[in-house]
Amino acid sequence: MSNLWIAFIIGFLGLDTTVAFQVLISQPIFACSILGGILGNFPLGVEIGIMMQLFWLYMIPAGATKFPEGNIASMITCVIAIQYQGLEMPNLVFAASFLFGILFSYLGAQLTTIDRKLNGQIVDWMLEAAQNASIRKITLLDLLSILIYFLLMSILAYVALACAGFLMPFLSEFPVRIDDKFTAIKPIVWGIGIAFTIPMLYQAVKQIKMF
Amino acid sequence: MLEKNQKQNIPKIRRIDIFRVFLRSFFVQSVWNYRSLISAGFGICLIPIVNRLYEDPQAKKAFLNRHLKFFNAHPYMVSYALGVSIKLEEDFAAGDTEASQKLERLKKLLVSILGAVGDKLFWSVIKPFSLMVGVLLLYTLQSIPLKIAALFATFLFYNIPHIYLRYKGIWEGYEYGLDVYKRLRNERFKKLETIYLMLGIPAFTLFVITLMISLFNSNAHHFLVFVFAAGSVYIIRKFTNNFYLTVVAAFFISLIAAYAISSLL
Numbered sequence: 026m027s028n029l030w031i032a033f034i035i036g037f038l039g040l041d042t043t044v045a046f047q048v049l050i051s052q053p054i055f056a057c058s059i060l061g062g063i064l065g066n067f068p069l070g071v072e073i074g075i076m077m078q079l080f081w082l083y084m085i086p087a088g089a090t091k092f093p094e095g096n097i098a099s100m101i102t103c104v105i106a107i108q109y110q111g112l113e114m115p116n117l118v119f120a121a122s123f124l125f126g127i128l129f130s131y132l133g134a135q136l137t138t139i140d141r142k143l144n145g146q147i148v149d150w151m152l153e154a155a156q157n158a159s160i161r162k163i164t165l166l167d168l169l170s171i172l173i174y175f176l177l178m179s180i181l182a183y184v185a186l187a188c189a190g191f192l193m194p195f196l197s198e199f200p201v202r203i204d205d206k207f208t209a210i211k212p213i214v215w216g217i218g219i220a221f222t223i224p225m226l227y228q229a230v231k232q233i234k235m236f
Numbered sequence: 237m238l239e240k241n242q243k244q245n246i247p248k249i250r251r252i253d254i255f256r257v258f259l260r261s262f263f264v265q266s267v268w269n270y271r272s273l274i275s276a277g278f279g280i281c282l283i284p285i286v287n288r289l290y291e292d293p294q295a296k297k298a299f300l301n302r303h304l305k306f307f308n309a310h311p312y313m314v315s316y317a318l319g320v321s322i323k324l325e326e327d328f329a330a331g332d333t334e335a336s337q338k339l340e341r342l343k344k345l346l347v348s349i350l351g352a353v354g355d356k357l358f359w360s361v362i363k364p365f366s367l368m369v370g371v372l373l374l375y376t377l378q379s380i381p382l383k384i385a386a387l388f389a390t391f392l393f394y395n396i397p398h399i400y401l402r403y404k405g406i407w408e409g410y411e412y413g414l415d416v417y418k419r420l421r422n423e424r425f426k427k428l429e430t431i432y433l434m435l436g437i438p439a440f441t442l443f444v445i446t447l448m449i450s451l452f453n454s455n456a457h458h459f460l461v462f463v464f465a466a467g468s469v470y471i472i473r474k475f476t477n478n479f480y481l482t483v484v485a486a487f488f489i490s491l492i493a494a495y496a497i498s499s500l501l
Contacts, residue, residue: 043265047311049363049394054370058387071383075371080483082367085359093479127483144269148276148304151267155300158293160283163300167280170267209494212451212458216465217486219444223466225364226440233433 026064028186034063035100036179042096043086044174053077053099060100064107073103073119076211077126079218083225094133097178101185102126108186109193116207117196122189123214129185136177144170247288249326254410256284257318258403265311272306278314278321279303285322289329299325302336308347310354313420315402317346319409320416327413342414349420356422358398361429365436366394372443397428460497465490 038059041051049055054074061070081095105122112118147170154162260281267276279300286299309317320342328335370390377386409416452459468486476482 043268043311045263045266047262047265048398049366049391052367054367054374054390055387058374058383067380067383071374075374078367078371082364085355124484124487127480131480141269144267144276145271147267148269148272151276151279152301152304155279155297155304158296158300160286160296160300163280164283167263167266167276170276171263174266206495207491208455209458209461209491209498212462213465213487213490213494215447215451216462216467216490217469217483219447219462220466220469220486222440223444226437229361229365229433229437233430233437 028183028190031060031064031104031186032179032183034060035097035104035182036175036177038100039094039097039178039182040171040175042094044171051096053081053096053103056096056100057103060103061107064104066107066110069107069110070103073106073122074099076214076218077102079215079222082222091134091138093127093130094137094178094181095130097133097181098126098130101129101182104182104186105189105193108189109196112193112197113201114196114199114204116204116210117199118193119214120207120210121193121196123210125185125189129181133178133181136181140174140177143173249285249288249322249410253284253288254319254322254406257281257322258315258406260284261311261315261318261402261406264314272304273308274311274314275304275307278307278309278317281314281318282321282325285325289325295329302339307343309350310358312358312398312402313350313354313405315405316409316416316420317343317350319406319411320346320413321409322406323410323413338414342417345417346420349417353420353422353425357425357429361436362394362397362432365432365439366390368436368440368443369393372439372446375443376446457494457498457501461490461494464493464497468493 035056038051038056041047041049050059054071057070057074057077058067059070061067061073064070077095077099081093081099084092084095086092102122102125105125106119109118109122147166151163151166154166260283264277264281265274266280268274269276282299282303286296290296290299303321307317321339324332324335324339324342328339367390370386370393373386373389374383377383408419412419448459448462451462465486468489469482472482472485
């Protein structure tokens, strides 16, 4: 499947984060599993989904706070890890895809800020349309807003996959045995993810005691 | 056949109108922005109502101006505000001239209530703890069909209360009107919170234990690196709240530590 179609799927799943639905299909355990299934490696998609889910579990997406775009990032990590499994350096490929994901979670957060500012302009147009009671125009502007977010996230995903396409083949310059030195990558990522989630668990236990 | 208020000849809201608002509520955050927050999506949710109640363009214009202004709420609990708005707009269309002012005042009150209740119930409890149950099931179940079943189960575990409250909220807002805030006390949702906490906390604890046992059994080195990585995050977060710095620093420090530990073992 071409990177363009994968980017569109990521953009579509990413809508679920805030813009539409919000039924959890954008969360890593769902989105990465879906992408893994589409790309032919469901087990790897599930594994990466679980690992990446831990990083964003504690974040409360309330109000105007800027958060990493963890869902899009997780999907990018999953796709890159699956696309380059053929390099036969699973640990290095995973490490690279994980770092790609973290980078693009930051870039995604910046894009979300831009999208929200663009929405401010769209609301101005809606208020103008409201003066003419133009409900059709208001509805079209709403669809425009959804389309803009979809395109922004799809472009972000496409750029990520294109960058990976340029950089990941350099890994094959290294001898395959070097990958054996990096077997601790996944335990490291597990450890970091668990560390982010434990405080939330602690707060929840305190809440139960208060009940 | 339209239901009509015989005296005023004003159409009353039908179930289908409320159902259309419910469907639109899944896009309530579509135009979220820093200035008016959720108001645009809120106004768009109510379009079936403006089309139902008003034919006069001036009345439609006034309706849209009332609801496209500043408003904020949790995206699921906003359904209560939608229900109240439907009720008061129906009253306003039927001749209650004070209904629009009551609506304005009530929406200001609901901004903080709906946010507080929704964030506490869904973002702090139902969402993370549903996902924790999903994480445990996906990690422990081995076969692909079981993993797919686990995903469906997690999906339902989260979305049953979500969709129920989205739908019920509109009806309760419509039925209770100005008294809807009485339905939004935290105590009312305590049982639901407790269920998700009582399932999610053991699920996640079991997942962490299973993961640690799996790492320990496969390779003592991996287990030590896992503990080191978790510990490094704990220490780094004493100095900074920056997520990216924490992750990247912990990742590379742990990588170096992994090499050092493997040399020692």
